[in-house]
Amino acid sequence: MTNFKEPTFDVAQLAHVELFSPKPEETIDFFERLLGMQVTARAGQSVYLRAYEDSYVNTLKITEAKEAGLGHAAWRTHSPQALERRVKAVEATGLGKGWIDGDIGHGAAYQFTTPDGHPMELLFDVEYYQPTDKDRTKLLNRASKRPDRGVPVRRLDHINCMSPNPGKNEQFMVDALGFRVREQIKDNGNTIGSWVSVSNLVHEVAFVQQPQINEPGKLHHLCYWYGIPQQLYEVSDLLKENNIHIEVPPNKHGISQAFCMYVYEPGGNRIELFGDAGYLITDPTFKTVVWDMKDVPGNGDTWIGSAFPDSWWNRGTPVSTQELVTSK
Amino acid sequence: MTNFKEPTFDVAQLAHVELFSPKPEETIDFFERLLGMQVTARAGQSVYLRAYEDSYVNTLKITEAKEAGLGHAAWRTHSPQALERRVKAVEATGLGKGWIDGDIGHGAAYQFTTPDGHPMELLFDVEYYQPTDKDRTKLLNRASKRPDRGVPVRRLDHINCMSPNPGKNEQFMVDALGFRVREQIKDNGNTIGSWVSVSNLVHEVAFVQQPQINEPGKLHHLCYWYGIPQQLYEVSDLLKENNIHIEVPPNKHGISQAFCMYVYEPGGNRIELFGDAGYLITDPTFKTVVWDMKDVPGNGDTWIGSAFPDSWWNRGTPVSTQELVTSK
Amino acid sequence: MTNFKEPTFDVAQLAHVELFSPKPEETIDFFERLLGMQVTARAGQSVYLRAYEDSYVNTLKITEAKEAGLGHAAWRTHSPQALERRVKAVEATGLGKGWIDGDIGHGAAYQFTTPDGHPMELLFDVEYYQPTDKDRTKLLNRASKRPDRGVPVRRLDHINCMSPNPGKNEQFMVDALGFRVREQIKDNGNTIGSWVSVSNLVHEVAFVQQPQINEPGKLHHLCYWYGIPQQLYEVSDLLKENNIHIEVPPNKHGISQAFCMYVYEPGGNRIELFGDAGYLITDPTFKTVVWDMKDVPGNGDTWIGSAFPDSWWNRGTPVSTQELVTSK
């Protein structure tokens, strides 16, 4: 019993994500007018946004760039001490890049990449959103009033990174940052999908293998959360009326059990929207759920629907020239 | 920065709850036929049940007794070492009662009470449910198939204990067990309600003050989880048709933001059903949300409904003679 | 068999409703910004609006007035011939007032009142809404795109008139206009509530008795339709954030089985919002469902909730001085 390996509880949450967009104003219109998010700052080529239940001053940074893709993802630790411990662990892997002074909404942050080159950072100091008289709500655990535009998302949920080698990234997140492995897809013994978390959520980040194409550092998708299944139908209706491409209509994932849907924002990044909490993991000896790839279509991708389209499996951002030919 | 107090992560979850019932067979029919739970064992005056997404062999024990009320609540730790640490901390408070060998579904457990006498236990060793060929599902992260009876609940969520002194119980849970205080109701400076958790949930246990009557150790309610708001309407319809008293129809709590409802099971205990995940707390420096009692009716009890009925505030189990007069 | 009385099918639908408001701009903001309706015309002291699935150019006319209340309700017939037949039948009752040339959105209309003085009109010629390029949708059976503001209602549903004598009004609607009586509340043999329809809906108009106060011609409420239960929670959240009084939170009526809620628009009129279709009546020999008033609270008003508040039973618009004392 005394040999039981105790878990690490140093990383607390996904704090914010930066997306690149070649059409930043259209991307911002998507998040602001249709998903009801709030622009809280603009600086240089970047615009900062938050959802109405995000407690920090921003959770999304849209930066103009030639191609869509992941700018970076930021992890907040439980304490300053935990930040120091995790920075040391990352430094030891050789993937660290060093400290920055901060950005709008947060203080000093330590930059690094996954083994596949996804830019990430660790931080502790953040700035909380202070509601104005106009958007202060009587619902005291809500950071600001529910907006009156679009079908407003509530908070940032997770990211999914495409990778030639999900198993290697998974191991890095586990060893250096203390993530637990919740679900995996195995194909002939290789890990081709991995969902890892530091919390009761099934994942704050997932890694899925991009078939054939060997381009590291891509984004599969970024996910915001509604928590109410029906809202996915409401936002689908609104998005369809506004010519946003719906890649996967509302459905229930097998993996994570989350009620989900996927669309492409105008800049080209895939955005997932979550309609419930899926299942939550409070079991401290939870065993990784392992799916054989042959059982995934029709069970793991979607529990009650048709298997996901090829584009879902093949397309990441930046989009490859090769992909542009095969996906519609 | 280095003076930042790091949180304790030793208790992982509410593992199971024992309820007393003066009408055990009717109580079991309620949980089995209407809420779709499964009876997994019977022993002596007790019957053991689980919901279809509970991974352990049981999460509910119904024990025949003269009066309704809380048998005990059991907390599972993250590790054997964490169990040792928490037992020592409880022993130091003088509220420890000692070890038992175990019960159906778990091994050695350390018994204690809250300052107000609510019976609780700490444990680590549990028995997982092994599905039969008939109830094994292709949804690999689900412990067994969704049943075809009633409107089946998915998993155990939390308990709420009535108490003459919520603040004192809150402090015990924080100091001895490492809970964090998520929301409070204050009345003239006194804590008359407290929601505490060891996870991203707003609470695994709450304490609410019973007005006037000074009887310790009562149960306010036990809660099972659906995670889908509409299911509360489905189960309400079924319960109404089966003459189960609905004390509070489906509505959204302000405190915890959970979509909720309250009914009395035939043995007399109040049962809450949760229709979503409310809000989840991943912010490591989350500040306790403090409600002034005068703002609670119509905002904190229910965000969009009418203030809760007097019975909700006054009635616990065992029911006082005095209460029987004043609540309808 | 040959003596079977065949039904009359002359009146087809509730075409539009005029409300009086002492605060017209606030009333319009409520319907436009929060309920997502579209202002299609302004003339004199009136503003005309439609919901996005209303096929006519307007279904709601807001007219500035000293007190809230019903301007009039308009019924569209199945044919010009049916209009002639119904006008003759109304003339025969002595309640006819004569023809007007029309208004924005419709042609010639015949004005009359119920026995209790509720202003109504019969018409056939209407003007259809023509979408612009910007709000034309690919969903060909939808009159215009789903808006991106508020929680948009889909179409006009029904009105409910307060009356000292529901039975007398019911009989007029049946005899002169061909309505069928779907549900009734009886109290000691007197009809104190009546729901009548010309379609598969349970009602296009209801009459409910105002207790004690003997003021004819009042409005109980006007109802718009969502058709999706969850939308009532979404709009409740938005309305609460915007300080709109929610008199009855989302719940399921026993009578009509509709999923409903009630709020007061800023001008003071009660507005109902419908979250589903309740039950539809296609049975041609459907027997009127008769409720005894003693069974209504907790079954007929709300199937799964608490009995409706006194204000719901007592308050109509214009609001009596007497009512202002007793309702909150």
Add this chain to the structure above:
Amino acid sequence: MTNFKEPTFDVAQLAHVELFSPKPEETIDFFERLLGMQVTARAGQSVYLRAYEDSYVNTLKITEAKEAGLGHAAWRTHSPQALERRVKAVEATGLGKGWIDGDIGHGAAYQFTTPDGHPMELLFDVEYYQPTDKDRTKLLNRASKRPDRGVPVRRLDHINCMSPNPGKNEQFMVDALGFRVREQIKDNGNTIGSWVSVSNLVHEVAFVQQPQINEPGKLHHLCYWYGIPQQLYEVSDLLKENNIHIEVPPNKHGISQAFCMYVYEPGGNRIELFGDAGYLITDPTFKTVVWDMKDVPGNGDTWIGSAFPDSWWNRGTPVSTQELVTSK
């Protein structure tokens, strides 16, 4: 104006449907255990069932047969006189077959077929379901209590017939029975889909063309109604756990706007389940909505999803040998 052609209001509703099944006991288990229907009679090779809000003693007859398919569909008229008028009109077409004395649940019925040979009947006399003390409900407009098994459907909704010539069948329903044409799919000027109704519903019957194969009289699907979108997810989960093939997961039709899903019952017939009321037609001069086939996939079949699978367009019952090769 006086030349306006007035509509016919003689047929009131789809009263019941007979399905053939080569696996009758499995088919009945599907409707009884999973869809919560009630077996009310068994006679010869047939079993009769009803949903809990069906007011008649049965709406579904399952008859053992070598192949799946449509036994017949029965239309109830508004009156005995209306029945006489419609029988005369059908006789005039040469498609009448003559009177039968009745069956369990109804009296004399006049049998005929569509031009494509779908067996139908007209009737007026029906037997109402009389609840027992055990299933009588306080919800007085509900025929019997909501059951405690499966995810119970509420009532019969409509049928869809496959046909080599939808336009010809449509014209027959309009001319002989007084149906109105609500929506159509046109392909190069030919009507290849038609939705017709006698009520505010978009359809009680539809006709869709079976591509290539020229076999008349097939069933495309039978539909029962929930009226609540979320219930489609609940029943999907249950059906998946019970190995029922889900051909189209829950989604919103463009045509009819109904929230729908399609499964195959164990006997092989396609069953649709409706999760809302779609849109209702009360406009007496409603113009037929005409879809060009090229716009249907992704807009008309499903408004927010992926185009329907080939099997949905190609497969009817009885299943052709040819189909068995091409559909999965």
